[in-house]
Amino acid sequence: MVINDPILSIWNLNIRYGQTLAVKNNSFEIEKNKVTAIIGPSGCGKSTLLRTLNRMNDFIDSFNTDGTINFDGNDIYAADADPVEIRRRIGMVFQKPNPFPKSIYKNITWGPQINGYQGDMDTLVEESLKGAALWDEVKDRLNESALSLSGGQQQRLCIARCIAMRPEVILMDEPASALDPKSTARVEELIAKLRQDYTIVIVTHNMQQAARVSDNTLFLYEGELIEYGPTKALFTKPEKQQTEDYITGRFG
Amino acid sequence: MILALSAFISIFTTLAIIAVLGKESFGFFQQVSIWEFLFGTHWEPLLEPKSFGVLPLLAGTLLIVVGSGLIAIPTGLMTAVYLSEYASERTRSIIKPIMEVLAGVPTVVYGYFALTFITPMIRLILPDTQIFNALSASIVVGIMILPMVASLCDDAIRSVPVSLRQGGYALGATPFEVTKNVTVPAAFSGIIASFVLAVSRAFGETMAVTLAAGATPNLTLNPLESIQTMTAYIVQVSLGDTPAGGIEYQTIFAVGALLFVVTLGMNVAANWIMNRYREVYE
Amino acid sequence: MNNFKSNIEKRKRIESIFRTICKALTWTSLVILVVLLYHVAEQGFHRLSPDFLSNFPSRFPDKAGIKSALWGSIWLISLVFLISVPIGISSAIYLEEYENKGKLARFIEVNISNLAGVPSIVYGILGLAIFVRFFGLDRSLIAGAFTMSLLILPVIIIASREALRAVPQSIRHGAYALGATQWQTIYHHVLPAALPGILTGVILAMSRAIGETAPLIMIGALTYVAFVPESIMDPFATLPIQIFNWASRPQAAFEEVAAAGIIVLLVVLLTMNLAAVIIRNYAQRKYRW
The missing domain is CATH 1.20.5 (Single alpha-helices involved in coiled-coils or other helix-helix interfaces)
Structure with missing residues (x-):
């Protein structure tokens, strides 16, 4: 698929855990200010691929990659690339909400604080919580522990924490899979709202969710990129037989 | 029911310790007031005129406790951080067994090491140091309790969910920032408990201090002087030929009771901290 | 931005x-x-020389040997093993399989973990008052063995409980489903499966007992013993006590003798720990769940 305004360009990417090849020779680009969904059956390598995009896999000893991932003109796996700087600019929301066991307020301010944020913290907290559609629910108890929030609220707090950093890209790893249907709906609404300002890459095994929230969809199967295109086209007229089998529920 | 009987042996043991220490200490305190014992500044129970102020022994013990803590606590914590945050599996697989070996070396060997290696080293740098001195003993006790601090802190840090750390990294934090602001605060109760347990261990340590720190009850803060700890005093008396029933014999029970009460208090506190403040994660 | x-x-x-x-x-x-x-x-x-292993202690460093201490340690550790292992494993089974909830169990558990933190010299004081004086066992091997057993019991109990806990519940359920009693289940299935873990803990506890010095000094294990003990009522010395005795003498030559004694002690400990590692590895291969 030809992308007009790419923010991330991936060329010939292989990802290995020890001897196992988890992602095989993927090449694709992520469109700026759009929502890109990565779908595929469990174990197809989609979370691995996502975590590679902001070097969260560095913490696994046996992990290694080859190929290039270009972000803003630079290879993020180049020898002089700094993972800390990359993660500041490419944020991440995890499968299970993981707020820090601190106050709601501190959960948001900690990232900006260590990264030398110069502006007003109160404003930033308010903006970020509003951005994550959580402000109204928590504005009176910002100093309470983040662990006192419900699961859905915790996940929106994690999103607020992420957007407080003003990242250029937000990676979401099945952000709603640990939530109940109502909270899921709220998170999806939020993604729809965030797409105006951010580039979002979301991994999901829920095809309806991919169809609802994304502009482009990438189908990954056993580490191989099978098909990549505009969501609407991919779900209505898939080009590959495997894609059709998967989205019609014949496997996976 | 034999099984149940075995299980109750632990309770009998505790009761026996309390009974023995209590009975003989009671005899001691009929002759020496508790006030004199706890706040007296001279400890001369074997020579006339006798005096029974435990403060010099307590000060000697505390000197060792503080000195060894200053060595083992930062080193142990930093080691645990390195092992859990930076080290590869290979490094872990080297360091962990080394820690186990260090923890398994008999204390008398550490005492020998302090006396024949560490003390000469110190005297090379500070020639005024006495042959028996608190510094050498503190260093060696620090080495002894280091594995305990490191391994308990490592357990505490490892029990912090990976997701929490990843949350920190995903915000562009460096490993140091994640350690300082996420991991260590989340593992705080476990870390503090490990410090308390290590201190309690240093408090009751016997052979290394007997060999290296000397047998001079000495109310001093100077680590280069010879001192005597509570434990070393008990050993000193039992090496001599002290008849049962005399006040000299009873002193070891009074000192032992103090030792028991303090270490038990610290152990109970450590358990309490760990249970009370254990963060509950899913 | x-x-x-x-x-x-x-x-x-x-x-x-x-x-x-x-x-x-x-x-x-x-x-x-x-x-x-x-x-x-x-x-x-x-x-180190064959003479060092076969000589008794002496005032002359060149003639000093470690024979009586080595045999004293072997005697002591055998007795400690016979006393502490049955009691330790029984306690663990009782606490883990029979009385594993409720206030009493909790109380015993806390009590054991606190006992594990009591300084070894306090056990020495206990041994002196109870075994040496009260039971009149005097400064004998058996008094030392009882004292040391009390000291390492918490270690054995804690390790054995962990080993028992690691046996999956499905094993127990499988046995019950075949109509086994609780004791049959434990004796035929749970205990064999937990045995490697228990043995590892026992060996570690034994190494602790071999290296401990303070409690034995308390009960008055003599530091000059020029014979190999022949019964459990005999006085005795052990390796660490002999080392302590040599190390606290002022002559430099005895420092060297102490170091030689330490080498013997460390070799004994290393052998035991090696055994522990081998058992652990063997167990990990045999039982995988």
Whole structure:
């Protein structure tokens, strides 16, 4: 698929855990200010691929990659690339909400604080919580522990924490899979709202969710990129037989 | 029911310790007031005129406790951080067994090491140091309790969910920032408990201090002087030929009771901290 | 978007300093171990000889040997094994399989973990008052063995409970489903499966008992014993006590003799720990769940 305004360009990417090849020779680009969904059956390598995009896999000893991932003109796996700087600019929301066991307020301010944020913290907290559609629910108890929030609220707090950093890209790893249907709906609404300002890459095994929230969809199967295109086209007229089998529920 | 009987042996043991220490200490305190014992500044129970102020022994013990803590606590914590945050599996697989070996070396060997290696080293740098001195003993006790601090802190840090750390990294934090602001605060109760347990261990340590720190009850803060700890005093008396029933014999029970009460208090506190403040994660 | 002031250089500097300090401190323990072993070997190696193993202690460093202490340690550890292992394993089974909830169990558990933290010299005081004086066992092997057994019981109980807990519930359910009683289930299935773990714990506890000095000094284990004990009522010396005795003498030659004694002690300990590792590895291969 030809992308007009790419923010991330991936060329010939292989990802290995020890001897196992988890992602095989993927090449694709992520469109700026759009929502890109990565779908595929469990174990197809989609979370691995996502975590590679902001070097969260560095913490696994046996992990290694080859190929290039270009972000803003630079290879993020180049020898002089700094993972800390990359993660500041490419944020991440995890499968299970993981707020820090601190106050709601501190959960948001900690990232900006260590990264030398110069502006007003109160404003930033308010903006970020509003951005994550959580402000109204928590504005009176910002100093309470983040662990006192419900699961859905915790996940929106994690999103607020992420957007407080003003990242250029937000990676979401099945952000709603640990939530109940109502909270899921709220998170999806939020993604729809965030797409105006951010580039979002979301991994999901829920095809309806991919169809609802994304502009482009990438189908990954056993580490191989099978098909990549505009969501609407991919779900209505898939080009590959495997894609059709998967989205019609014949496997996976 | 034999099984149940075995299980109750632990309770009998505790009761026996309390009974023995209590009975003989009671005899001691009929002759020496508790006030004199706890706040007296001279400890001369074997020579006339006798005096029974435990403060010099307590000060000697505390000197060792503080000195060894200053060595083992930062080193142990930093080691645990390195092992859990930076080290590869290979490094872990080297360091962990080394820690186990260090923890398994008999204390008398550490005492020998302090006396024949560490003390000469110190005297090379500070020639005024006495042959028996608190510094050498503190260093060696620090080495002894280091594995305990490191391994308990490592357990505490490892029990912090990976997701929490990843949350920190995903915000562009460096490993140091994640350690300082996420991991260590989340593992705080476990870390503090490990410090308390290590201190309690240093408090009751016997052979290394007997060999290296000397047998001079000495109310001093100077680590280069010879001192005597509570434990070393008990050993000193039992090496001599002290008849049962005399006040000299009873002193070891009074000192032992103090030792028991303090270490038990610290152990109970450590358990309490760990249970009370254990963060509950899913 | 850019209210962010780039501070990355400074942060990276702090990071690398912190990392270097942590790394240096971590490897310090290796250095300490190497220095310790080297120092002992350098001092004591040339004193090791068949004579050293077969001579009794002597006032003359050149004639001093470790025979009585070595045999004393072997006697003591055998007795401690016979006393503490059955009691320790029974307690663990009782606490883990029979009485594993409720206030009493909780109380015993807390009690055991506190006992594990009691300084060894306090056990010595206990042994002196109870076994030596009250039961009139005098300064005998058996008094030492009882004292040492009390000291290591908490270690054995805690390790055995962990081993029992690691046996999956499905094994127990499988046995019950075939109509086994609780005791049959434990005796035929749970205990064999937990045995490697228990043995590892037992060996570690035994190494602790071999290396302990203070409690035995308390009960008055003689430091000059020129014979091999022949019954459990005999007086005795052990390796660490002999080492302590040599190390506390002022003559430099005895320092070397002490170092030679330490080498013997460490070889004994190393052998036992090696056995523990082999058992652990064997167990990990045999039982996988």
